[in-house]
Amino acid sequence: MTEKQIITGKNLMLRALKEKGVRYIFGYTGGAIMPIFDEMDKLGDFHFIMSRHEQGAAFMAQGVSRGSLSTDKPQIGVCMATSGPGAMNLTTGIADAHMDSIPIIAITGQVTTGVIATDAFQESDVIGVMMPICKQTYMLLAAEDVEVTVHEAFYVATTGRGGPIVIDIPKDVQNQSVSETYRFDAKTFRPSLPGFFYHPTPEREPLRRAIELINRSVRPVLFCGHGVITSNAGKLLQQFAEKVNIPIAFTLHGLSALPVDHPLSLGMMGMHGTVEANRAIMAADLLISFGMRFDDRVTGRLSEYARNADVIHVEIDPSEIDKNVACSVAINADVYRTLHVMLGDPMLTYKPRKRWFEKIDSFRQVMADDLRREIECGVGDDGRLLMKSIVHQLSVLTEGKDLIVPDVGMHQMMAARFYNYQTENSWFASGGAGTMGASLPMAIGIKLARPDERVWSISGDGGFQMNIQELGTIMEQQIDIKIVILNNGHLGMVRQWQTLFFDGRYAGTPMQSPKFGLIAEAYDIPYRKIEKLDEVTPALQQAIDHHGPILLEFVCDASEIILPMIPSDGGFGEMIVSRPGQEKTATRKSKGGKS
Amino acid sequence: MKRRAILAFMLDRPGVLNKVSVLIRKKMYNVDTLTVCSSRVEGISRMTITLREDDQAKVDQIIRQLEKFTEVISAKELDTDHSYWREVAIVKLEVDAAHLESFRGRYNFEVLDQKEEDILIIQLAGATRQIDSFLEEVGRQYIIEIARTGVAAMEK
Ligand SMILES: Cc1ncc(C[n+]2csc(CCOP(=O)(O)OP(=O)(O)O)c2C)c(N)n1
Numbered sequence: 001m002t003e004k005q006i007i008t009g010k011n012l013m014l015r016a017l018k019e020k021g022v023r024y025i026f027g028y029t030g031g032a033i034m035p036i037f038d039e040m041d042k043l044g045d046f047h048f049i050m051s052r053h054e055q056g057a058a059f060m061a062q063g064v065s066r067g068s069l070s071t072d073k074p075q076i077g078v079c080m081a082t083s084g085p086g087a088m089n090l091t092t093g094i095a096d097a098h099m100d101s102i103p104i105i106a107i108t109g110q111v112t113t114g115v116i117a118t119d120a121f122q123e124s125d126v127i128g129v130m131m132p133i134c135k136q137t138y139m140l141l142a143a144e145d146v147e148v149t150v151h152e153a154f155y156v157a158t159t160g161r162g163g164p165i166v167i168d169i170p171k172d173v174q175n176q177s178v179s180e181t182y183r184f185d186a187k188t189f190r191p192s193l194p195g196f197f198y199h200p201t202p203e204r205e206p207l208r209r210a211i212e213l214i215n216r217s218v219r220p221v222l223f224c225g226h227g228v229i230t231s232n233a234g235k236l237l238q239q240f241a242e243k244v245n246i247p248i249a250f251t252l253h254g255l256s257a258l259p260v261d262h263p264l265s266l267g268m269m270g271m272h273g274t275v276e277a278n279r280a281i282m283a284a285d286l287l288i289s290f291g292m293r294f295d296d297r298v299t300g301r302l303s304e305y306a307r308n309a310d311v312i313h314v315e316i317d318p319s320e321i322d323k324n325v326a327c328s329v330a331i332n333a334d335v336y337r338t339l340h341v342m343l344g345d346p347m348l349t350y351k352p353r354k355r356w357f358e359k360i361d362s363f364r365q366v367m368a369d370d371l372r373r374e375i376e377c378g379v380g381d382d383g384r385l386l387m388k389s390i391v392h393q394l395s396v397l398t399e400g401k402d403l404i405v406p407d408v409g410m411h412q413m414m415a416a417r418f419y420n421y422q423t424e425n426s427w428f429a430s431g432g433a434g435t436m437g438a439s440l441p442m443a444i445g446i447k448l449a450r451p452d453e454r455v456w457s458i459s460g461d462g463g464f465q466m467n468i469q470e471l472g473t474i475m476e477q478q479i480d481i482k483i484v485i486l487n488n489g490h491l492g493m494v495r496q497w498q499t500l501f502f503d504g505r506y507a508g509t510p511m512q513s514p515k516f517g518l519i520a521e522a523y524d525i526p527y528r529k530i531e532k533l534d535e536v537t538p539a540l541q542q543a544i545d546h547h548g549p550i551l552l553e554f555v556c557d558a559s560e561i562i563l564p565m566i567p568s569d570g571g572f573g574e575m576i577v578s579r580p581g582q583e584k585t586a587t588r589k590s591k592g593g594k595s
Numbered sequence: 596m597k598r599r600a601i602l603a604f605m606l607d608r609p610g611v612l613n614k615v616s617v618l619i620r621k622k623m624y625n626v627d628t629l630t631v632c633s634s635r636v637e638g639i640s641r642m643t644i645t646l647r648e649d650d651q652a653k654v655d656q657i658i659r660q661l662e663k664f665t666e667v668i669s670a671k672e673l674d675t676d677h678s679y680w681r682e683v684a685i686v687k688l689e690v691d692a693a694h695l696e697s698f699r700g701r702y703n704f705e706v707l708d709q710k711e712e713d714i715l716i717i718q719l720a721g722a723t724r725q726i727d728s729f730l731e732e733v734g735r736q737y738i739i740e741i742a743r744t745g746v747a748a749m750e751k
Binding site: 127128131132135136137139156193194195196197317318319321322323326 | 604605606609610613614617621652655656659660662663664665666667668669
């Protein structure tokens with residue numbers, strides 16, 4: 001007599017994950033997820049990484065998805081948590097993934113079906129909480145639904161605009177066995193979602209009109225958004241820009257799609273974008289935007305945004321078209337395919353645009369000297385280090401080739417602006433949600449996805465302490481990331497707003513930190529504190545030479561600010577280009593765009 | 596504000612209604628009416644939502660966001676000129692039966708129940724405005740209870 005193998009929900013869950021190429025599972029156990037954990041351990045098919053907080057697991061999963069999308073083996077990050085508090089601790093990381101269109105799969109244990117909706121121990125309405133902050137939720141009520149659902153979840157997560165998926169699985173369903181007649185064939189599986197449309201290929205007519213507008217335009221600007229990264233279209237965009245000779249401005253998430261020092265690059269646009277990008281947008285007669293959504297930090301006050309420009313909007317998500325900025329031509333398609341078709345269009349013409357580039361050069365000059373001086377000086381009035389100079393030195397030392405994972409705040413904007421991104425998909429930031437604490441755990445996922453590249457996690461003293469517990473994960477797994485704290489003793493970005501808009505009243509921003517050296521020691525991570533300018537490069541070099549994780553703490557000037565800045569809700573005309581009290585540059589010179 | 600009707604077809608899966616109502620709340624609308632029923636095709640539900648919005652761009656935006664839901668198959672706006680919007684009301688009212696009869700012809704109703712001499716339960720079908728005006732004409736003070744289905748709509 002042969003022993004019959006009993007197949008249960010947990011077996012099918014892990015089988016489906018394996019089928020979808022999952023290698024890493026990040027998570028934290030607890031009563032309601034124990035059966036899956038137990039099975040995972042028995043199988044040994046996955047590399048399980050225990051985060052020290054479920055939020056960390058969600059960001060690590062993001063790191064895997066973000067980091068690997070440009071490799072020849074894209075992976076989807078998976079995180080797991082128990083019911084109730086475990087699942088609730090995932091929310092921030094999931095909401096963050098949703099805002100940034102990052103496909104991840106979150107699997108949460110749930111109390112047994114018999115006690116659901118009775119306020120059972122560690123029960124929370126996971127689906128109810130997650131529904132508005134993720135792309136799709138599933139609740140599994142039968143073991144036979146597990147594989148179909150997990151496969152559909154991967155399809156939904158990665159098709160069209162990416163996003164996180166939450167699968168809630170009650171404990172009894174994990175242990176439930178399927179009938180002998182149960183069959184599932186992953187090879188032939190096609191999700192049955194008649195309403196889930198996705199138009200990868202551009203239509204002819206809008207393309208024709210787009211090309212017409214491009215050929216006619218005198219002062220065009222290309223926008224490189226996140227969609228360029230997620231569709232791996234950086235090289236195509238560069239070719240396109242060169243072919244038509246049009247400057248490129250980047251959204252925060254568009255950075256690193258192509259070398260940011262390309263002669264046609266204007267750098268980043270928006271609230272802390274470069275003067276040249278923002279002024280060019282103001283003066284433009286045509287914006288050609290690829291894979292972005294005109295977020296308010298990109299546009300400032302909408303009524304004043306690019307009033308004289310036509311807009312061509314290439315975007316995979318139709319609900320983004322005309323949402324914030326009305327467009328003249330909408331191309332609802334994949335960025336890569338659109339660029340591919342456009343590049344082959346014989347009607348596309350090159351123009352020298354001498355006048356336009358001269359104008360842009362004049363925009364470049366507005367802040368160039370100030371910034372150069374600051375970076376060269378390297379310290380503020382009190383002799384403490386300037387973040388921009390540290391980032392600049394890191395950029396020079398690594399030739400702009402490393403992977404940069406900033407946290408959220410002033411240092412993030414410094415890292416966005418002053419690192420010279422050369423490697424495609426080398427910049428990973430929490431953008432839409434702007435979640436402090438994202439960097440440390442996300443960098444772990446990035447390093448696992450890109451083991452052969454150097455990864456820098458750069459945080460402020462505030463954000464670093466929001467997920468500081470993940471040093472435990474780094475220690476345990478010996479994750480080789482270079483951890484940088486730019487410590488200005490304050491919640492710097494908020495402090496900047498207080499300096500500029502709250503008459504210098506610093507409510508809730510000064511911050512005492514622990515001795516990071518002792519923390520590092522506790523986690524067995526080498527540490528160095530840097531206070532002097534001439535130690536910056538040697539310290540960075542030490543981190544590069546060191547094999548394994550290392551923590552560098554730079555003592556920074558609290559009064560440093562990041563400019564330019566378009567005040568929130570302000571128009572582009574209100575861009576602040578010099579520190580108050582240092583009124584050497586007119587701030588509103590060209591208000592109103594085209595004259 | 597202009598009343599709008601949005602018709603959507605969607606997979607009959609758990610949580611879809613929740614999703615739609617969360618979207619409408621997120622967009623800060625107060626739903627006027629919302630009706631759901633099964634459609635001609637098994638497994639597909641039909642939903643009619645009415646809400647108030649003057650700005651056409653905002654209505655288009657809601658429709659796009661509805662369509663974005665994995666389960667939603669199609670969504671579109673129905674305008675009053677090219678579609679029928681109807682609802683049914685069940686009304687318990689105190690009215691002289693003879694007086695009620697005088698409304699016949701102008702309103703399409705049916706007496707469901709007459710417990711006491713002048714307490715009746717009637718069923719009334721028609722456009723929202725018609726039901727409203729019936730209630731006005733009878734006099735709101737004579738109405739004891741009212742149940743309305745909300746708008747169901749269909750294109751011409
Ligand atoms: C979880 C979370 N809480 C609050 C904020 C608001 N916020 C944005 S930037 C910032 C300051 C960050 O300070 P720090 O981490 O020290 O970095 P710095 O700005 O000094 O570089 C704060 C509080 C946020 N983005 N995320």
